[in-house]
Amino acid sequence: MATAKDVKDVLETRREFVVTTDDVDVSYFIAQPNAADIRKADWQYSKGYNQAIVDGFLTQAQMIDLLKEKGILSEDYAERVEATRIGLASELFKLENIKEDSSEIEREVIALAIARLRDELFSLNQQVNGPMGNTCENLAEDARTEYLTSRIVQVKDSSHLWEDFDAYQNEENSTLSVKARFEVMLWIQGLDSNFLENTPEQTALRSIATARLDRALDDAKAANAESEESDEFAEAVETEEPKKVKKTRKPRAKKVAEDKPAPKKRGRPRKKKETVADTPTEETPKED
Numbered sequence: 300m301a302t303a304k305d306v307k308d309v310l311e312t313r314r315e316f317v318v319t320t321d322d323v324d325v326s327y328f329i330a331q332p333n334a335a336d337i338r339k340a341d342w343q344y345s346k347g348y349n350q351a352i353v354d355g356f357l358t359q360a361q362m363i364d365l366l367k368e369k370g371i372l373s374e375d376y377a378e379r380v381e382a383t384r385i386g387l388a389s390e391l392f393k394l395e396n397i398k399e400d401s402s403e404i405e406r407e408v409i410a411l412a413i414a415r416l417r418d419e420l421f422s423l424n425q426q427v428n429g430p431m432g433n434t435c436e437n438l439a440e441d442a443r444t445e446y447l448t449s450r451i452v453q454v455k456d457s458s459h460l461w462e463d464f465d466a467y468q469n470e471e472n473s474t475l476s477v478k479a480r481f482e483v484m485l486w487i488q489g490l491d492s493n494f495l496e497n498t499p500e501q502t503a504l505r506s507i508a509t510a511r512l513d514r515a516l517d518d519a520k521a522a523n524a525e526s527e528e529s530d531e532f533a534e535a536v537e538t539e540e541p542k543k544v545k546k547t548r549k550p551r552a553k554k555v556a557e558d559k560p561a562p563k564k565r566g567r568p569r570k571k572k573e574t575v576a577d578t579p580t581e582e583t584p585k586e587d
Contacts, residue, residue: 313453316482316492318475327460327479328453329486336450340443351435359434371426380423387416394499403507413500418515428585449485450475 313328352358357365366372382493390413397406425586449467460479461467480504482492491497561567 314482314486314492316478318478320472320474326455326459328455329483330451330453330457332447332451340446340450341448344439344443346439348435348439351438354434356435356438359436362434363429366427366430371430376423376426378422383416383420383423387413387420390416391499394503403510404505407507410500410503414504417500419499444481444484444487447487448480450485452479466577491519534566 306473313330315326315328317324317326319325356526363372390409394406394413397409448466449461449464450459461470467476469513484493485494495501
């Protein structure tokens with residue numbers, strides 16, 4: 300079982316790339332070829348070149364003449380390529396020498412211009428690179444790259460991924476074989492696996508996007524904190540100062556009818572009728 304030191308040594312001495320199969324990431328490594336590997340790779344180049352000649356493929360010189368004859372390679376094409384390269388170099392110079400206090404908008408405009416010019420240059424080159432890929436030289440180079448891939452791609456324990464060249468050619472996992480070949484081709488050309496992601500314009504655009512995302516997250520946190528503080532304040536107010544209960548007036552007790560004074564009669568008072576008892580009479584003599 301590989302130790303932590305073994306893994307560290309592997310990462311420091313070999314180039315790693317990852318292949319995803321069935322949602323599982325597996326690491327593979329590219330090691331330096333030995334003398335025998337290089338010699339046999341050159342032999343594969345010669346075999347591939349000769350076979351391409353026999354099969355009727357054109358050499359690079361013949362293909363260039365044909366492209367010129369068809370009007371694909373012309374003075375207008377060359378001028379467009381040169382103008383695009385100059386524009387790309389100019390924008391790259393602007394981005395590399397932009398002032399530190401420049402705004403994000405300024406840097407973003409330059410980075411997007413670089414990306415557009417790079418895509419334009421790639422499209423122009425493909426008009427020629429496509430046909431040139433089918434020349435004897437390019438087919439022979441592909442044969443050499445494939446052989447090297449079969450010999451220098453390793454797994455974590457430093458053993459070969461494929462036992463021999465035939466095993467590589469018969470690999471059933473096409474994703475693995477194509478990815479490995481592509482990584483070896485980049486390694487031969489001195490390019491990193493993620494070189495497209497680390498171009499100056501992509502680095503600048505990624506930095507701008509990260510800064511904007513951080514500001515958006517900070518604003519969201521501040522808004523949430525302010526909302527929580529407001530809620531806590533409202534809860535504190537409700538706890539410390541409960542709402543005053545309105546006092547209800549007690550209903551007045553109704554006075555009993557007997558307690559009420561009799562209403563005063565208006566108008567002139569009537570004379571009382573004289574009764575028999577009230578009529579004066581002669582004094583009756585007292586009996587002796």
